[in-house]
Amino acid sequence: MQTRLFFRWLAGLAFCLASQLTAQASHILGGDIAYAPVATGAARYHITVRLYRDITGVDQPETTLRCSRTGCATAAPGNFTRTLRLSQRVPGTSLGCYGGYSYEILLYETEEDLPAGQWTLSVYAENRAAGIINIANSVAQTLYVSSFLDNAVVRANSSPKFLSTLLPYLCGNNAQRYSFSAFDAEGDSLTYSLVAPQGSTPPLGQCGVDIAGELAPYFKLDKATGALTAPETTIRTGRYAMAARINEYRRVGGTWQLIGGVTRDVSYVAYASLNKSPRFTGLKVGSAATSQPVDQFIPVKPGQTISVLLSAADPDAGQAVTFSSQAPDVVPGLRLATVSATEARLTWQVPADLPLGRYTATVAAVDNGCPLHASEELTLRFVVANQVLATHATPAAAATTFPTPFREQVQFRAAAGQAIEVVDALGRVVARLTSPPDGRVLWQPAASLPAGLYIARTTAGHPLAKLLRAAN
DSSP states (O other): OHHHHHHHHHHHHHHHHHHHHHHTTOOEEEEEEEEEESSTTOSEEEEEEEEEEETTSOOOOEEEEEEEESSTTOOOTTOEEEEEEEEEEEEEEEEETTEEEEEEEEEEEEEEEOOSSEEEEEEEESOOOTTBTTSTTGGGOOEEEEEEEETTTSSSOOOOEESOOOOOOEETTSOEEEEOOEEOTTOOEEEEEEEOOEEOOSSTTOOOEEOOSOSSTTOEEOTTTOEEEEOSOOOOOEEEEEEEEEEEEEEETTEEEEEEEEEEEEEEEEEOOOOOOOEEEEEEETTOSSOOOTTSOEEEOTTOEEEEEEEEEOSSTTOOEEEEOSGGGTSTTEEEEEOSSSEEEEEEEOOTTOOSEEEEEEEEEEEOOSSBOOEEEEEEEEEEOSSOOOOOOOHHHHHTOBSSSBSSOEEEEOOTTOEEEEEOTTSOEEEEEEOOTTOEEEEOOOTTSOSEEEEEEETTSOEEEEEEEOOO
C-alpha cells in the first residue's frame, strides 16, 4: 500500500513540476466577461473581467478591456479601450494536498456608458501555455475572450452569470462531472455550446479568430443546462483548452431574438491518478422519503421555499467528502449547509418576482485524496412555474414508455381514441395527439423543441406518461 501511494504521489508531483515550467510562458489560464446595467433602463453598465491565473506565473496587476460597437471589426465612432486595474484577488484554489496545480481568480471592474448598439467586450492575453495538446504550437497563440450585448434590441440587460469558478480537470480515467451553468436575472432563455478557443491581436476593433483543434477533448456539454460530463475512458495526461458559449434570447415583439452572450475560455488538465471521484448518490426534495434522479427537474413556485437533500460518497476507503457551492453568491435566496459527512442541504427561497422559467444551481463534492483531490460538480435543474405540474404517471404507463430518455421519438400507451396534450415543465401545451385504436402513441417532436421533461396527459389533466427528452 505504501509503495502504491508513493508512486501516486510521484506521478502527481511530476505533473505539477511540468505545469510550473510551462507557467513561465503564460500565467493566464482563462477568463470571461460579465456586464449588468447600473440602473433600470440605463445605458451605463458595470463590467467585470474575470481572469484565472496560475499562481506559479507572474502577477497581472492590470488588463485592457476593448469595447467595440456595431461589431468587433468595425472602427465605428464610439469604440474605446480601458486599462483596468486589479480590483479583487479571490483566494486561490489548489487541486492537491501539496499545492500542486493551483490557481487564483483576478477581478477587474469598470463602469462605462454603452449607447444603443451591438457591443463586443473583449480582452486578450499575450500567449497561451506551451504544450496544450489540442492546440498546435499553443505557446504562439494568444488568448481572446469576449462577451456580446445588443442593447439596441433591449435597452438594459444583464449578462448570464456563471454559477461556479471551479476549473474542470480530469483526475484519472473515471467518469467526472463539472458545470458551465449560468443564472440569468431576467429569466431569459439560455443555450450552451462548445466553441473553438480564440486568439486575437491588440488593435482596437480586431475580432477574435478561431484556433484550429479538437473541441474540449473528453468533455460533453449539455446544451440546455451547461452541465459538463466526461465518461470513464483512458485519458492522455497533459493540458487542454476549452471554450463554452452561452447565448441569451428574449421574446421581443413576438419573436425570439439574440440579445447577449458570454464566453468562458479555460485551460484544464488531465492527471494520471488512482484517486476516484466522489459521487452524488441521492437527491430528496422536501420531505420525500425516496430519492429522485439527480438530472430530473425540480418544480417550484415563485415565493416558495424548497429544500433539497443531497447525498454523496467517495469510493476510496478512508477519504472524506466536503460540499461547496458558489451558486448562493449568484442566485438570490439560495443557501447550502452541510448536514453530515455525507449529506448537504440546498435551500432555495424563490423570489416572488423571479421570472418564470428554468434555472440551475451547482454543488460540488470534493475529496481529500493525496497528492491530488478528485471532485464532482452536480448541476441541479429547477422549473419555476405558477402551477407545479403533477408528474406521477401510472406505473403501467411508466413501464410502457420507451425509450427513456428519448431524442427523436418516444412511445407510450393510452386508451384508444383518447385526446392527449403534451405539456412542458411550465404547463404550456407543446403538442396535441390522438391515440390510435391500439392505444400505442408515438410522439415525434420537432428538432427545435429543447431537451427537458414533458408530461403527456388527458385533456382533463390526468397524467399519462413522463417524457424525458435528452440533448442531442
